[in-house]
Amino acid sequence: MIEPGESWQAMLAHVWHILPLALAFALPVALVGGLLLYWLRRGSLATTLTVLVLIPVLATLAGVLGISGFMFTPALTTMLLVCLLVALVTVPAAIVFGRAIARHSVWEREARERERAAEAARRDLVAWISHDLRSPLAGIRAMAEALADGIVVEKDEVTDYAARISGETSRLSGMVNDLFELSRITAGALRLTMSAVPLQDVISEALAAQTIVANQKKVQVLADADVWPVVTGSDPELTRIVRNLVSNAIRHTPPDGTVAIRVGIDGSEALLAVDDSCGGIPEDEIERVFEVAFRGTQARTPDHSGTTGGGLGLAIAKGLVEAHRGQIDVRNHGDGCRFEVRLPLATS
Template structure:
């Protein structure tokens, strides 16, 4: 049996002797690594994890070199080789892990932002609809009480009150229908019956439905088409898209203004554009026009002309366009803005 060359006590004394020297070489490396990590605090997570893996390894290299007096003995060479092999394995793993964590962090952050945006949209929707529903309900109640109390007794006045009650009831019905449609879209419960639909018929029916409103506001509606394409879609939902866009254009165009509906083909898409004379949308608001219940700073208080909706028309149009695998955009143009819808052509 071979006797050890030194006792345990002597070995412990030797360790305590070299420990300060190892710390003297390793701590500066660790400090520099900490500064590098602080400098990279806003960098990519993969880079940060890579540096975090390299710091203890480089500190170990420095400590071992320091206590060896930079004498490259076989034992030191073996240890450095082992550390190098560990670095070859751990650094790529740190890069891959950092990228995976970064992707997950981005996804979680986006999910939280979507959740916050959805919650804010729901609050705005409740606030807007509470305000908009209260107005026609108050009018209906006041007119019904006047009729019931006999305050209005002349046949002509009774007929006028009945007509106004009918109009307010229609507004309420439209709001409820909008809410139902929007709930179907946001819940993913919308089911489209796809077929080949001629846009000529869709646009003709939608414009006819808005004729009375346009005449009442003295707004001219014009249609121009280079081609009348046939698209793949659901007829009622396509008509709803065009009707909502035209209704929105008429609502925001001043009397004697013009709303223009253009139809054409661009590659594999049919293009339907609706241009109005609203005076343009502020740049800080143009990205929000498709948000639920958002109607801009110039339309905070609904009018009673029968053309004001609940602020859901554009949100519904966007949802229906996307359900058709299409795209809808808006931009300022001339004296107003231009809404453009792209829908895939029928095969």
């Protein structure tokens, strides 16, 4: 009979005997797995986790086969079945968790990119607005000082200065209103009172507000419709959308050019298209036209009407269209570009 102390010593000696053999078979598998993981470092996270789970299972299997001398005994068969069951459980789990972690990582990366883009847009907005606010303020200050110091005394000159101060003040007021509107949209504080709104009334009101500017630039504004649809929306915000798009089209259309507004119905949506004669937008800029403070004036017809805003009109229009559950897009069309808005039709 073997004493307990002698049995323990014999078992320990047996372990030390088979340990190098098991290591010799398992280590190459682990090294190959490590190289495979390095090669897959830029691959999908699900694949990486699957390989990471398979490495210890395959290394264990290689070690067991090595120490058994590839003698398929009942004990070895049992061990192989256990390894197979472990692989059947862990590999699908690794694939599922890998895909979930990958989706979460992609979401976090996209969130960081959106945050960086928003921060860059805010910096651009501050830079643009600071510049645009200084220009009219400097003009108002200079004209006010000229009036206060008695430099301008003739009645006609005083009237002209007063009119110019009023114009610059209106421009500043419009920029402040744009900033307030944009802040409401970005903060999610915009509340719309939805109703059935005839699109013909909206366009008529928007065009009436742009008539003076169009006449000053000698730009012809035309509106055409196969049928005038009724949409679901808020009248003031819909008018703001059309006014911003028409104002942008007039601003970038050269004198004696034409701005065309076309209205129709496409399925369950009302279709509003505003065509200008700006000469087109470069392909590398067309995706940025709805960004805050983006103007792209270096690539489009310069504006000399004095109506240039803070670069917020299209960003506001996009936010208001999306608040109406509509879509807005832009593309080059003919000798200019086309802004296309789709809005849900009012239900009867």
